[in-house]
Amino acid sequence: xxxxxxxxxxxxxxxxxLVMILTEAGFDARGAYNGxxxxxxxxxQCPNILLSDVLMPKMDGIQLAIEVLKACPETRVVLIxxxxxxxxxxxxxxxxxxxxxxxxxxxxxxxLLAYLG
Amino acid sequence: MLLxxxxxxxxxxxxxxxxxxxxxxxxxxxxxxxxxxxxxxxxESSLPTIEARYRVLxxxxxxxxxxxxxxxxxxxxxxxxxxxxxxxxxxxxWLDDPVRWYHQIHPEDRARWSAEAAETLVTGKPLxxxxxxxxxxxxxxxxxxxxxxxxxxxxxxxxIHGVGFDITDLKETELxxxxxxxxxxxxxxxxxxxxxxxxxxxxxxxxxIVEHSEDAIFGKNLDGIINSWNAAATxxxxxxxxxxxxxxxxxxxxxxxxxxxxEILGRLRKGQHIAHQETQRLTRRGDLVNVSLTVSAVKxxxxxxxGGSTIARDISERKRAEEALRESEERFRTIAETAADGxxxxxxxxxxxxxxxxxEKIFGYTSDEMVGKxxxxxxxxxxxEVHRMALERYTRTGSxxxxxxxxxxxxxxxxxxxxxxxxxxxxxxxxxxxxFTGFVRDVTDRKQMEEKLRITEKxxxxxxxxxxxxxxxxxxxxxxxxxxYLARRNTSVPEQVRTLLESAHRELKRVALIAxxxxxxxxxxxxxxxxxxxxxxREIFELxxxxxxxxxxxxxxxxxxxxxxxxxQGELRQVFSNILVNAVExxxxxxxxxxxxxxxxxxxxxxxxxxxxxxxxxxxxxxxxARKRIFEPFYSTKQNVGTGLGLxxxxxxxxxxxxxxxxRSSTAPGRNGTVFSVFLPCNTxxxxxxxxx
Numbered sequence: 001x002x003x004x005x006x007x008x009x010x011x012x013x014x015x016x017x018l019v020m021i022l023t024e025a026g027f028d029a030r031g032a033y034n035g036x037x038x039x040x041x042x043x044x045q046c047p048n049i050l051l052s053d054v055l056m057p058k059m060d061g062i063q064l065a066i067e068v069l070k071a072c073p074e075t076r077v078v079l080i081x082x083x084x085x086x087x088x089x090x091x092x093x094x095x096x097x098x099x100x101x102x103x104x105x106x107x108x109x110x111x112l113l114a115y116l117g
Numbered sequence: 118m119l120l121x122x123x124x125x126x127x128x129x130x131x132x133x134x135x136x137x138x139x140x141x142x143x144x145x146x147x148x149x150x151x152x153x154x155x156x157x158x159x160x161e162s163s164l165p166t167i168e169a170r171y172r173v174l175x176x177x178x179x180x181x182x183x184x185x186x187x188x189x190x191x192x193x194x195x196x197x198x199x200x201x202x203x204x205x206x207x208x209x210x211w212l213d214d215p216v217r218w219y220h221q222i223h224p225e226d227r228a229r230w231s232a233e234a235a236e237t238l239v240t241g242k243p244l245x246x247x248x249x250x251x252x253x254x255x256x257x258x259x260x261x262x263x264x265x266x267x268x269x270x271x272x273x274x275x276x277i278h279g280v281g282f283d284i285t286d287l288k289e290t291e292l293x294x295x296x297x298x299x300x301x302x303x304x305x306x307x308x309x310x311x312x313x314x315x316x317x318x319x320x321x322x323x324x325x326i327v328e329h330s331e332d333a334i335f336g337k338n339l340d341g342i343i344n345s346w347n348a349a350a351t352x353x354x355x356x357x358x359x360x361x362x363x364x365x366x367x368x369x370x371x372x373x374x375x376x377x378x379x380e381i382l383g384r385l386r387k388g389q390h391i392a393h394q395e396t397q398r399l400t401r402r403g404d405l406v407n408v409s410l411t412v413s414a415v416k417x418x419x420x421x422x423x424g425g426s427t428i429a430r431d432i433s434e435r436k437r438a439e440e441a442l443r444e445s446e447e448r449f450r451t452i453a454e455t456a457a458d459g460x461x462x463x464x465x466x467x468x469x470x471x472x473x474x475x476x477e478k479i480f481g482y483t484s485d486e487m488v489g490k491x492x493x494x495x496x497x498x499x500x501x502e503v504h505r506m507a508l509e510r511y512t513r514t515g516s517x518x519x520x521x522x523x524x525x526x527x528x529x530x531x532x533x534x535x536x537x538x539x540x541x542x543x544x545x546x547x548x549x550x551x552x553f554t555g556f557v558r559d560v561t562d563r564k565q566m567e568e569k570l571r572i573t574e575k576x577x578x579x580x581x582x583x584x585x586x587x588x589x590x591x592x593x594x595x596x597x598x599x600x601x602y603l604a605r606r607n608t609s610v611p612e613q614v615r616t617l618l619e620s621a622h623r624e625l626k627r628v629a630l631i632a633x634x635x636x637x638x639x640x641x642x643x644x645x646x647x648x649x650x651x652x653x654x655r656e657i658f659e660l661x662x663x664x665x666x667x668x669x670x671x672x673x674x675x676x677x678x679x680x681x682x683x684x685x686q687g688e689l690r691q692v693f694s695n696i697l698v699n700a701v702e703x704x705x706x707x708x709x710x711x712x713x714x715x716x717x718x719x720x721x722x723x724x725x726x727x728x729x730x731x732x733x734x735x736x737x738x739x740x741x742x743a744r745k746r747i748f749e750p751f752y753s754t755k756q757n758v759g760t761g762l763g764l765x766x767x768x769x770x771x772x773x774x775x776x777x778x779x780x781r782s783s784t785a786p787g788r789n790g791t792v793f794s795v796f797l798p799c800n801t802x803x804x805x806x807x808x809x810x
Contacts, residue, residue, distance in 0.1 A: 011592045017599030024606065105591040106629045109602040 004028040005116075006047040008038035008064060009080075010056040018051065021109050027116075035059025039067045046072030049116065054079050062093050065100060078116070080105055183218070183264075184278040187238065193218050194276070203283050205253030223249035223257065238274055241266050247284070259288035333408075333431075336415065338424040341366040341382055345426075353408075353431055355401030369398045371405060381412055385425040388414050395432065407436040459557035464550060465512050467492045467505065479538075479559045481531030497529050512551070525560070537561045572750060590632050598625050647681035647800070648689055650714050650728055657694050658712075661701055669706045675713035679728040680799035688770045689797075692778075695763035696732050696793045703736025703791065710734050719777075719796055727776065727798040734791055738784035747780075771795055 005027045009015045015031040022029035030047070032038035035056050042050065050068050054061035065077045078101045093100055103115065175182040175197045184195040192215035201207050204221065211217055222230055226248035237244040244264040249257050264279025327334045333350035337343050343366055346358040354361070354369060361368065370378045374396060381391055391412040397405045408429045415424045453460045459476030463469055472487045480487070480495050487494070493501040511517055521542040528538040539558040544551065604610060605618045651674075658665075658672060665672055682689075700710050710732065717729040739747060750765040771778045775798050782791040 011596065013596035014592060014599065017596055017603060020603055021599055024603070106595040106598050106632070108626065108629070109599060 002026060002028040003048040004030070004045070005049040005051055006038060006042055006068075007031045008033075008035060008050070008052040008056070008061070010034055010053060014053070018112075021113075022051075025113050035061070035064040035067075038064055042068040042075070043071045046075055048074075049076045049078060051078050051080065051116075062098075062100075065093070066096075066098065069098070077101065078103060080107060178280075181281040181283075182278070183262075183281065184276055185218075186276045187266075187274040192216060195278075203252070203258055204250060205256070218250075221250050221252075223251060225249070237264070237266055237277070241268070244277065244279065247288075257285075258283055259285045330428075333429040334426065335361075335429075336424060336426045337366050339382065339386055339422065341378070344424065350429070353400070353406065353429065354398070360401075371397055371399045374398075381410075382425070385412060385414050386422055388416070388422050390414065398429065407432045459555075459559075461492070461555040461557065463492050463553050463555070465508075467508055470552070476557060479530075479536070479557060480528065486531075495528050497527050497535055500526070528557070528559075537564045594625070594629055594632060598622075598629065601625060645683045645685055648684045648686050650679065650682060650689075650730060650797075651676040653686065653689055654693060654712060654714070654730070657690065657697055661697060664701055665710070668701070668704065670701065670704050671707075671709045673709055673711045675711065675715075677713075677715045679714060679716045680726065682728055682774070682797045683800045684774050684797065688773070692767040692770050692795060693730065693732075695767045696795070699763065700732050700734040700736070700791070700793070704734045705736065708735040717796065719798070725798050727796050729794055729796050731792055731794045733793075735789065736791055738789045739780070739782040739791055740784055744782065748778075771797070774798075 005022055007015050007018045007022065007029060008031070009018070010033060012033055015033055019029045019031040030041060032041055035052075036059055038050075038052065039059070041047075046068075050065060052061040052064055056064075059067075061079045065079065068075055069077065077098075080103045103112065176199075178197075179199065180197075181199045181203060182195070182197040183193060185193040193212060196208055196211050196218070198208055200211050204211075206217070214220070219227070230246055230248050233246045234244055236242065244262065244266070247259065247261045250260045252258055260281050261284045262279050262281035264277045266277050267275050269275045327345075327347050330347060330349055333353040334345075334347045335343055335350045336345035343361050343364055346356070346361055350361075351357055356368075367375060367378060377396060381394075384391060391410060394410045394412075396408060396410060398408050400406055409432045410430075411428045412425050414422045415426050417423050453471070453473040456473060456475055459479045460471075460473040461469060461476060462471040469487050469490055469492055472482075472484045474484075476487070477484055482495075493504055496504060507517075523539060523541050525537065525539050527535045530536050537560045539560045541556045543554045543556075545554060546552065601618055601622050605615060605622060610618065654674070654676075658674075697710075697712075704710055712733075713729075713731045715729055717727060719725045719727055748764050748768045768778050776796045778793065778795045780791055780793045783789055
């Protein structure tokens with residue numbers, strides 16, 4: 001059975017290309033361009049993996065992840081970002097008991113695929 | 118006073134005496150000493166001849182010869198003609214009255230003569246008498262007579278006969294001498310009296326001085342008994358003279374100082390002088406008073422010490438002033454020594470008079486090394502002249518060229534480095550001496566902190582900038598990376614195109630890496646994994662293959678089997694990328710770059726086992742001046758390339774992994790090059806990260 005993955009990034013080109021790459025790799029991949037959208041999609045159908053950017057307007061990746069985990073506790077959360085400040089967000093999350101995986105931008109597609117397993 | 122006559126007269130006397138004996142016809146030998154008692158027999162038949170011969174002799178000698186019978190009193194029978202010469206009476210006139218001679222004896226001497234004559238008559242001893250006789254015109258003649266008593270056979274006194282000499286001249290001389298002597302004595306006495314009077318006058322003057330002196334003056338004998346006491350002594354000690362004279366001086370001496378007084382008496386006895394000895398004495402009320410004593414020996418006329426004279430000055434005021442000054446100095450010193458700031462005192466010649474402990478710490482000298490020297494020793498060379506001129510100008514005109522309240526100036530430490538100082542100066546006077554007191558604060562630390570703050574702010578700003586740029590670049594970069602990936606995998610793409618896309622892909626990876634290195638300083642927060650160091654390194658080599666071959670560098674790898682290091686891969690990548698980039702950029706064309714990996718036991722970390730990664734190049738080497746600073750942020754020896762953050766980031770990442778990073782470098786020609794080494798402990802990742810279960 002295919003694993004489902006939800007890609008969320010406010011950069012459309014990133015979301016689109018990642019969805020294409022992941023689909024080609026055998027995932028059931030969907031995308032969302034903002035946190036709210038992503039949260040809604042996740043509630044509709046819990047993805048196996050949530051692949052999300054951290055720094056997004058309106059709802060950041062942390063908040064999104066927490067939301068998704070509320071509805072889908074089994075979902076694996078992998079956050080991506082190119083910013084040093086992200087670490088603070090992750091510390092914050094950690095302090096609230098959440099341990100999220102993190103990958104730095106820019107991602108090498110091969111690396112990403114290897115990482116996701 | 119009977120004068121002894123010369124020998125000539127004695128001879129005459131003897132002759133006369135012998136003559137008489139002869140007249141009497143008495144053999145000498147029977148008689149014994151000639152001048153003795155003349156007990157003799159008279160042969161009356163020989164009398165005329167003897168008398169004649171006797172007369173001749175007698176009339177010649179310069180003396181009066183006389184004879185007087187003793188029957189029925191004393192009456193003169195014969196007197197020689199010299200009587201006329203001596204007394205102005207002829208023989209006839211003299212003998213006219215048988216007792217005239219007695220009447221001519223000076224009335225004052227008669228009694229004495231009579232007594233002497235009577236003794237002769239009774240004892241038979243020769244009569245020797247000196248007395249005055251009155252001459253005819255009343256002239257006084259001093260007469261010395263010597264007469265013998267002649268007895269009859271029966272033993273009765275018969276007559277006396279004798280010789281008399283006019284000793285008036287002698288007597289007058291004698292009297293003159295006596296008079297002269299008396300006069301001399303009188304004059305001497307007069308002189309003595311005068312001197313005594315003078316001495317008394319002086320004494321009374323001295324007494325007046327002593328009495329009116331402001332200082333207490335008192336005298337004592339060698340036993341320490343007080344024998345004089347002036348008004349000032351009364352004022353000082355509270356005793357009236359009659360209360361203290363006759364008492365022991367120890368009354369004035371506090372018990373614990375008795376030994377001192379005994380010592381003074383001891384020295385006095387030796388005739389020594391005690392000058393200005395500061396000590397304490399006791400008043401009548403029992404109060405202690407601080408005094409300065411001067412004690413002189415008092416001597417008698419023979420020079421023997423008979424006592425001492427003491428002058429005691431009340432120095433309480435002076436002592437109080439001294440004490441106050443001492444206390445004030447003490448307070449100053451206490452404050453100065455405990456002050457956190459350096460405190461100096463200098464005089465008008467810029468000589469250091471005092472430096473406190475804080476000053477010692479600031480400049481590295483001891484107080485002894487500074488006191489007495491010129492203040493300029495603590496200044497850098499180029500400031501010394503300025504200081505001298507300024508001080509000179511100030512003392513001359515009173516104008517200052519800096520604000521004395523606070524100004525910053527560099528100082529010179531003993532070890533030769535400049536230190537940043539903040540100074541403030543004050544001026545004071547000690548008597549007529551002008552002093553300057555300076556307060557010094559070493560603000561080197563503060564300055565360094567200000568510098569650090571500047572850097573931190575710069576960093577923060579850069580960080581913010583970098584974060585922004587990073588975000589901006591990473592997104593399109595990611596997108597492009599994805600697009601190229603997709604394009605590469607599109608099967609409808611011709612082989613040529615695919616190759617081109619592969620190249621594009623590789624270049625993009627480089628871009629990504631560069632972006633990561635310079636703009637990232639992200640913290641890799643993926644979970645630590647067991648990293649295969651050689652593998653990691655090989656991946657990095659891949660990225661730099663182009664640059665390496667472009668410069669003709671030969672990359673030599675010496676990899677040995679090592680443990681795995683639990684680490685954040687991205688961070689390690691960043692570290693080795695940075696080091697390799699530096700090595701590649703530093704290497705001249707066609708040189709070697711050697712990368713080695715080996716297992717080690719860390720010398721630095723007490724036997725920790727780990728991996729040491731070294732990257733060596735043959736570049737120019739890091740200059741000595743840069744070596745302390747290459748791990749600093751924003752420090753770069755490469756102009757316009759990079760941000761100077763690479764090594765700073767690398768160091769903190771390595772330290773995060775509990776490892777260390779070092780380098781050796783040489784700029785010496787022929788041996789130039791640099792080796793960077795990184796140590797990472799085995800299987801111990803950063804403890805701050807752990808994967809929650």
